[in-house]
Every structure is written in structure tokens, then in C-alpha cells.
Amino acid sequence: MTKTATNWAGNIAFRAGRVHRPSSVPELRALVARSARIRALGTGHSFNDIADSPGDLVSLAGLPPEVETDAGTGTVRVAASVRYAELGRRLHEAGYALPNLASLPHISVAGSCATATHGSGDANGNLATAVSALELVTADGDLVTLSQDVDGDRFRGAVVGLGALGVVVAMTLDVVPAFGVRQYVYEGLPFEALDDHFDAIVSGAYSVSLFTRWSGPLVDQVWVKHRIAPEDARAGEDLPDLYGARPADGPRHPVPGMSAVHCTEQLGVPGPWFERLPHFRPDFTPSSGEELQSEYLLPRRHAVAALRALDRVRDRIAPVLQVSEIRTVAADELWMSPSYRRDTVAVHFTWVKDTPAVLPVIGLLEEVLEPFEARPHWGKLFATPPAVxxxxYERLPDFLNLVRGYDPAGKFSGDFLERHLLRDR
Incomplete structure (x- = not known):
């Protein structure tokens, strides 16, 4: 048991007095049963207080890092504390893959799925869409399993559970055969190309990310990841321009001027899915937490209009921004997912670490994006009023009923959930 400190970025000092680190599921169950207030702490890679508790926190890092593949069902059962970097390596060794990964492989499976964290790709849902079953410790210390096949709609309400239903100890994920990826970077895409060609650009590969500093009428970089057969070992090909953008002549970091040594292999060098779908290598820390982050997810049909609206206030965005990433995410059926029943464009902002300077800009962005039905990422900074x-979230009443059923006394609630979702339950 340790004293708590801060999240990864250091902008949130946890209110909880202690962090427990049980070494087994029975120990965790006993801990939860006797606790008055407790929440699970993942890798701490949120930028708001969603993980915090007015009581205690519990880290699952001490639980056995189980990864069990099942060829018969095409699934993998993975302990909640396992990070995607480790899971990816072990899955690939067994001949399997996940359809999608986030830009950082350093984050935990359970925390990522609980907040609907995502990667990129027109046909790729967020990370939680791979979940077919979850095991969680509920308020009385019971170990409960929910599955897509048995629990149907209730399961779809629980997957993106925001930590409100209990402590997830394991998840079963659907897997696919291992595949390879080639990654290319283009530079200097004219912003006006998005007006007529946005759909063609983002659908031109398995995964596409656009990076801009909002410092001029330009998308600085376009990261393009093509899915290939795992045995494809051909060298990268000569590429034509992409609507005015040119292929980079060397490896790039998303933030221009920073070393690409932390980034995954580019220039079309083929490699396994888990070493190309993320932007950053698992054996390097991409930064030391000297940043803040926000992200807004809005219906895909609003993409061009929303980007044009943001471009009109770029003079306010650029001075406090490191880089912005634009991605697409497929619609899903998970109640509390920002992509629930709508194909989505996600606009991410990596800010300088200066909260007083950044917060007014976040407020401005939300005013600009208000007509476009934007939903903020659950783990990032936002100022959206609770009522808005x-x-x-049209299934919020159903989600609140689900929470009441599993946690009637609010053992797993915290300031973030009370403030944004649960206060009137």
C-alpha cells in the first residue's frame, strides 16, 4: 500500500489517500468488499480526475499478467493490468493480432477500453469494440462475468464503464490472424485539399492520421498505415504525391523538430501490426508528461465543416499547442462510447503544459464545435457543461440504471463521475 501522487502528466494530484496493490484476485475481492469508496487506477494516462476516488485507489499491476489465447474461439483472455505493448508482442508470437491499437502502446487494456480510447481507421472501432467478455469485482466483492453472447445489451452498457460498475480484472478480446503494416509519412498537405478530398484521404489506407499545428493553411504530416500480408518483406515503393503532400525523405516525429527515434518505423519498411499501428515504440517513452491533452469526437459527416471552423480560430490554438491529430473511428454499439452509433472524426490536441493558458482555449474550442455534436474523450481535459x-449520450439513463444495479451505494463513484454523470441519479 502506497501514498498516491499524481497522474502521468502531473496536472492532477490524486485526492485518494492510499493506493492498494493486491497480488491476487481473492485479495482484491476482500479489499473491495471492506472498502467504503475505491476506484481502479490504470496507467494514469488520463488528464482529468476520472481515475480519482475520495476514498482509496487500487492498482492491478501486482496481479499475474495473464494472456491466454483460444484458437477455437478466436479470442484472448488478458489480465486487466496488461499493457498493449506486452499483449501485442505475445499475441503476435502466437500468430494473432488485434484489429486496432492506440498511438501509445504503453497504456493498459482495461483503462483504455473503459474510456473508449481509440486508434484510427474508417473501418476500425475503438479499442473497446474488441471486447467480448469482461470479469469484474463488484461492490460486495463478488466476481462477475459479463459476455456479449449471454448479456447482450447490458454487456454493451458495461464495456465502456468508466470504472463505475466495479474493478475489471480481466477481459476477453476478439483477435484476428497476425498481419503486417507498412507506414509512410507525407508532408505539406494543403488544408484546402480537405474540402474536396477528406474522405479519400482518410479512407486511403487501413489507418490514417493527419497532424497539424494550426499555424497556417497546412496539414503538416499525414501518417498512412497500409495493411499487408505478414510475409510481405518487400522494400518501400516510390510514392506519388498525396493531393499536394509529398512523401517524407526520412523518419518523422508528429511534432516537427523532435527526434523520430521514439517513433515506429516509417518509409514503408514492413513490420508486424503491433510495431506499426502505434505511432510510438513501446521501448521508448514518447515524452516525460510535459503536455496536456484534449480530444473531441464528432459525427463524421461534420468533419470538413468542423475543421474549417477550427481553422478560423487557429491564431488562438497555435500559441498553446504542440500538435493536433485528426483521425476517423468506426461507429459502435457501446452505450458510453463517443462513437456510439455514429461514424466519427476525432480531433486531438496535445497542448503545452500550462493549464491557465490552455483552459480558455479549450472553452473557445467547445464554443466553435458546439454545432457539431462533439463528445469529449472521457480521459482528456474538457469544459463541456454536465447537462450538455x-x-x-442517448443511453445514459440506461447506463445509470446499470450503475445503480451494480453499485447502489456509490462505492466506485468519484468526483468526476458525480460531477458529470451521476449527481442526479
């Missing part, structure tokens, strides 16, 4: 946030 609630109105954008």
Missing part, C-alpha cells in the same frame, strides 16, 4: 454532456 449528458444530452449527447
Amino acid at each position: 454532456l449528458r444530452s449527447r
Whole structure:
């Protein structure tokens, strides 16, 4: 048991007095049963207080890092504390893959799925869409399993559970055969190319990310990841321009001027899915937490209009921004997912670490994006009023009923959930 400190970025000092680190599921169950207030702490890679508790926190890092593949069902059962970097390596060794990964492989499976964290790709859902079953410790210390096949709609309400239903100890994920990826970077895409060619650009590969500093009428970089057969070992090909953008002549970091040594292999060098779908290598820390992050997910049909609206206030964005990433995410059926029943464009902002300077810009962005039905990422900084946030989740009443059923006394609630979702339950 340790004293708590801060999240990864250091902008949130946890209110909880202690962090417990059980070494087994029975120990965790006993801990939860006797606790008055407790929440699970993942890798701490949130930028708001969603993980915090007015009581205690529990880290699952001490639980056995189980990864069990099942060829018969095409699934993998993975302990909640396992990070995607380790899971990817072990899955690939067994001949399997996940359809999608986030830009950072350093984050935990359970925390990522609980907040609907995502990667990129027109046909790729967020990370939680791979979940077919989850095991969680509920308020009385019971170990409960929910599955897509047995629990149907209730399961779809629980997957993106925001830590409100209990402590997830394991998840079963659907897997696919291992595949390879080639990654290319283009530079200097004219912003005006998005007006007529946005759909063609983002659908031109398995995964596409656009990076801009909002410092001029330009998308600085376009990262393009093509899915290939795992045995494809051909060298990278000569590429034509992409609507005015030119292929980079060397490896790039998303933030221009920073060393690409932390980034995954580019220039079309073939490699396994888990070493190409993320932007950053698992054996390097991409930064030391000297940043803040926000992200807004809005219906794909609004993409061009929303980007044009943001471009009109770029003079306010650029001075406090490191880089912005634009991606697409496929629609899903998970109640509390920002992509629930809508194909999505996600606009991510990596800010300088200066909260007083950044917060007014976040407020401005939300004013600009208000007509476009934007939903903020659950683990990032946002200023969306609770009433507006609630109105954008049509299954919220069902989710609140689910929470009441599993946690009637609010053992797993915290300030973030009370403030944004649960206060009137």
C-alpha cells in the first residue's frame, strides 16, 4: 500500500489517500468488499480526475499478467493490468493480432477500453469494440462475468464503464490472424485539399492520421498505415504525391523538430501490426508528461465543416499547442462510447503544459464545435457543461440504471463521475 501522487502528466494530484496493490484476485475481492469508496487506477494516462476516488485507489499491476489465447474461439483472455505493448508482442508470437491499437502502446487494456480510447481507421472501432467478455469485482466483492453472447445489451452498457460498475480484472478480446503494416509519412498537405478530398484521404489506407499545428493553411504530416500480408518483406515503393503532400525523405516525429527515434518505423519498411499501428515504440517513452491533452469526437459527416471552423480560430490554438491529430473511428454499439452509433472524426490536441493558458482555449474550442455534436474523450481535459454532456449520450439513463444495479451505494463513484454523470441519479 502506497501514498498516491499524481497522474502521468502531473496536472492532477490524486485526492485518494492510499493506493492498494493486491497480488491476487481473492485479495482484491476482500479489499473491495471492506472498502467504503475505491476506484481502479490504470496507467494514469488520463488528464482529468476520472481515475480519482475520495476514498482509496487500487492498482492491478501486482496481479499475474495473464494472456491466454483460444484458437477455437478466436479470442484472448488478458489480465486487466496488461499493457498493449506486452499483449501485442505475445499475441503476435502466437500468430494473432488485434484489429486496432492506440498511438501509445504503453497504456493498459482495461483503462483504455473503459474510456473508449481509440486508434484510427474508417473501418476500425475503438479499442473497446474488441471486447467480448469482461470479469469484474463488484461492490460486495463478488466476481462477475459479463459476455456479449449471454448479456447482450447490458454487456454493451458495461464495456465502456468508466470504472463505475466495479474493478475489471480481466477481459476477453476478439483477435484476428497476425498481419503486417507498412507506414509512410507525407508532408505539406494543403488544408484546402480537405474540402474536396477528406474522405479519400482518410479512407486511403487501413489507418490514417493527419497532424497539424494550426499555424497556417497546412496539414503538416499525414501518417498512412497500409495493411499487408505478414510475409510481405518487400522494400518501400516510390510514392506519388498525396493531393499536394509529398512523401517524407526520412523518419518523422508528429511534432516537427523532435527526434523520430521514439517513433515506429516509417518509409514503408514492413513490420508486424503491433510495431506499426502505434505511432510510438513501446521501448521508448514518447515524452516525460510535459503536455496536456484534449480530444473531441464528432459525427463524421461534420468533419470538413468542423475543421474549417477550427481553422478560423487557429491564431488562438497555435500559441498553446504542440500538435493536433485528426483521425476517423468506426461507429459502435457501446452505450458510453463517443462513437456510439455514429461514424466519427476525432480531433486531438496535445497542448503545452500550462493549464491557465490552455483552459480558455479549450472553452473557445467547445464554443466553435458546439454545432457539431462533439463528445469529449472521457480521459482528456474538457469544459463541456454536465447537462450538455449528458444530452449527447442517448443511453445514459440506461447506463445509470446499470450503475445503480451494480453499485447502489456509490462505492466506485468519484468526483468526476458525480460531477458529470451521476449527481442526479
